[in-house]
Amino acid sequence: MRDVAIIGAGMIPFGRRDEDTLLDMLSYAALKALDDAGLGDQSVDAVYVGNMGAGIIQHQTSIASSLVDRLNLLPAAADAVENGPASGGSAVKNALLAVASGYYDSALVVGGEKMREVTGWRATDFVATMTHPQAEYPYGITLPGMAGMFTRLYMQKYGVTREMLVAVALKNQEMGTLNPLAHVEMAISKDGIYDNQAAIVNNPVVADPLHLYDACPVSDGAAALVICALEKIKKPAKAPVLIAGFGQATDTHTLQERADPTDLKAVTLAAQQAFERAKLKPADIHVAELHDAFTILEIAESEHVGFFKKGEGGKAALAGKTRLGGQIPINVSGGLKARGHPVGATGVAQIVDIVFQLRHELPKDRQVANAANGLTVNFGGFGNNVLAFVLRRVDL
Amino acid sequence: MRDVAIIGAGMIPFGRRDEDTLLDMLSYAALKALDDAGLGDQSVDAVYVGNMGAGIIQHQTSIASSLVDRLNLLPAAADAVENGPASGGSAVKNALLAVASGYYDSALVVGGEKMREVTGWRATDFVATMTHPQAEYPYGITLPGMAGMFTRLYMQKYGVTREMLVAVALKNQEMGTLNPLAHVEMAISKDGIYDNQAAIVNNPVVADPLHLYDACPVSDGAAALVICALEKIKKPAKAPVLIAGFGQATDTHTLQERADPTDLKAVTLAAQQAFERAKLKPADIHVAELHDAFTILEIAESEHVGFFKKGEGGKAALAGKTRLGGQIPINVSGGLKARGHPVGATGVAQIVDIVFQLRHELPKDRQVANAANGLTVNFGGFGNNVLAFVLRRVDL
Numbered sequence: 123m124r125d126v127a128i129i130g131a132g133m134i135p136f137g138r139r140d141e142d143t144l145l146d147m148l149s150y151a152a153l154k155a156l157d158d159a160g161l162g163d164q165s166v167d168a169v170y171v172g173n174m175g176a177g178i179i180q181h182q183t184s185i186a187s188s189l190v191d192r193l194n195l196l197p198a199a200a201d202a203v204e205n206g207p208a209s210g211g212s213a214v215k216n217a218l219l220a221v222a223s224g225y226y227d228s229a230l231v232v233g234g235e236k237m238r239e240v241t242g243w244r245a246t247d248f249v250a251t252m253t254h255p256q257a258e259y260p261y262g263i264t265l266p267g268m269a270g271m272f273t274r275l276y277m278q279k280y281g282v283t284r285e286m287l288v289a290v291a292l293k294n295q296e297m298g299t300l301n302p303l304a305h306v307e308m309a310i311s312k313d314g315i316y317d318n319q320a321a322i323v324n325n326p327v328v329a330d331p332l333h334l335y336d337a338c339p340v341s342d343g344a345a346a347l348v349i350c351a352l353e354k355i356k357k358p359a360k361a362p363v364l365i366a367g368f369g370q371a372t373d374t375h376t377l378q379e380r381a382d383p384t385d386l387k388a389v390t391l392a393a394q395q396a397f398e399r400a401k402l403k404p405a406d407i408h409v410a411e412l413h414d415a416f417t418i419l420e421i422a423e424s425e426h427v428g429f430f431k432k433g434e435g436g437k438a439a440l441a442g443k444t445r446l447g448g449q450i451p452i453n454v455s456g457g458l459k460a461r462g463h464p465v466g467a468t469g470v471a472q473i474v475d476i477v478f479q480l481r482h483e484l485p486k487d488r489q490v491a492n493a494a495n496g497l498t499v500n501f502g503g504f505g506n507n508v509l510a511f512v513l514r515r516v517d518l
Numbered sequence: 519m520r521d522v523a524i525i526g527a528g529m530i531p532f533g534r535r536d537e538d539t540l541l542d543m544l545s546y547a548a549l550k551a552l553d554d555a556g557l558g559d560q561s562v563d564a565v566y567v568g569n570m571g572a573g574i575i576q577h578q579t580s581i582a583s584s585l586v587d588r589l590n591l592l593p594a595a596a597d598a599v600e601n602g603p604a605s606g607g608s609a610v611k612n613a614l615l616a617v618a619s620g621y622y623d624s625a626l627v628v629g630g631e632k633m634r635e636v637t638g639w640r641a642t643d644f645v646a647t648m649t650h651p652q653a654e655y656p657y658g659i660t661l662p663g664m665a666g667m668f669t670r671l672y673m674q675k676y677g678v679t680r681e682m683l684v685a686v687a688l689k690n691q692e693m694g695t696l697n698p699l700a701h702v703e704m705a706i707s708k709d710g711i712y713d714n715q716a717a718i719v720n721n722p723v724v725a726d727p728l729h730l731y732d733a734c735p736v737s738d739g740a741a742a743l744v745i746c747a748l749e750k751i752k753k754p755a756k757a758p759v760l761i762a763g764f765g766q767a768t769d770t771h772t773l774q775e776r777a778d779p780t781d782l783k784a785v786t787l788a789a790q791q792a793f794e795r796a797k798l799k800p801a802d803i804h805v806a807e808l809h810d811a812f813t814i815l816e817i818a819e820s821e822h823v824g825f826f827k828k829g830e831g832g833k834a835a836l837a838g839k840t841r842l843g844g845q846i847p848i849n850v851s852g853g854l855k856a857r858g859h860p861v862g863a864t865g866v867a868q869i870v871d872i873v874f875q876l877r878h879e880l881p882k883d884r885q886v887a888n889a890a891n892g893l894t895v896n897f898g899g900f901g902n903n904v905l906a907f908v909l910r911r912v913d914l
Binding site for chain 2: 123128143145168174175176177178180182183184185186187189190192195196197198199200201202203204205206212215216219220222223224225226252253254255256261287314320333369371372373374375376390391420475502503
């Protein structure tokens, strides 16, 4: 299995992009990554698109074929990969293994979603298409509903408090205001969302005990990576970032079937696989992007990947250990919470943000000093299909 | 890059399967392939699902996560792959490269589609979601419409006649009646669809010059394969079939942009890549499954892959050269024309049929004697994303 590195990364601003089609967004992100890779006239051998909802939202299939045509990358092979909110991660995985196999030397991975074409209940319904088609969807469960029940159990078992959740929301929203690509640009204060009467209005309950500011927004967005066999990289435009480890694991589709629903086994397993491949351990990681579709998930994942013991993640967030400059900075980009969560884009966007970190090219107020190793966790379904990537800066 | 072989193959009867959900069909095909592989309690490392339309038709995403749960293959990695009517081929490709990379030792690939939940114009509209979202779909072009125009050009340039198209229809429908898994069970005669007044009623024009019997039916169905690194196969239950070569190429999304629309460049390129990898040539192939969504495509593909010179494919079909016992038997299964074309299933089903041939396990009236090498072509869009596989029997 050949080593594979990221040589190009690009992302378009997430948010409301009413003027762009899905294909526009995928193209813009792809061009940024291709340009970043400095490939010049060189093409890539294969294209992978991570997308969850083009069929449902855009009434469109074969989007990888459209994209490769639009980018004039013909006759490069092109496929779309779907794995719910982990579609981006799954696209990276398949590109990675294709290049690792030796069949292709290079690949472009683009993740994107245009979610704001559907609004109100239709947006929640779209996301709910990832629930079990017989055991969940017909009964009306939604992802915020699941997250609410999960949070209640986590609070009961591990003593997580609303204040800890709010600490995550404040940290990620603050970081989002510093990130020009983030969807959420609005600063919030503890006072405004937690402490006083105004908070009841500003931050209403969405799915008890989760409030509005515990959830990510519904966003349009796209992100892209160019990957290449390490042995084929001669004069890199920028420091390559090795995909040092990758892991993916599944769990029961429904939350109710898990012996302990607070135990996110697929997160644990995916991270273990990624660390094992990378020959690194949680303590070696300098910066992480975790899948904080809801604040509770950042806390739970920070424990399941091994940064903190079970029950310590919430306290760590409250103590500032996951802030920039803390023990392990998490979601310095703003995370899903503030960068936004265009579902098919997220798994790719997380890696793009880590690439920016490991290349040390971010402004001081967002750069983790001397970051060399990063981790991403892309969480599909409600933890039923999870991918983890360990990334390592390479100085050739 | 490790050699990868098929050790299990399974398919459920194609047709109308009103009683089954999509998940049922995927599960049944998967269980047949797993059983065929004789894995016993052994699991597989990864699952790949080929599907085009679950989002649109079933309003369902994350189907790979549902399937791996349903089959109790947890915590195996699972992704869905979409590439229009070549989704099945793309699922096989990604499973192949994942195992070839050394990351996984084994994988289950399941292709399936439940298309008969939508009827009438909605079925044609569903298929048309693979056309270009800005340059084609809004103008109402359908796949039969494209195929009709393509056929007219092919007739003009290469002298293909209606009689040659009918020869393909008769051959494939005749073979379909012998295949217990085929959708179309009805025998047809040249007299009934071509020669007399009754033919005008029985075989009306669909998209001039194509008639009803030039097109595949709209089917439900699923097919599955278990693949394994060749070096890991110890005591195979049945003769393994090596995936000796694979190729994939893209072409302009729209037919109109091609300098010569009769030139299916992606078919030529994909087949060339597959032959090159396999170190075989067209003359070495004993049996082929080509993507005859329309009769003209079997003729055109038989030329583009190199079985016949341009302009000779139609004559060869008329002369019986592509029948069982002929120079190169094509679509002995009945092809898409008679086995049916549940879009996500087709690329997998073609390979399943070749596996049955290369294992010499079919009844005499369908078995190509001593077949050792096979070819499949899975045609996405209108030739804008094509996969080809060269398969070789291995006697360990």
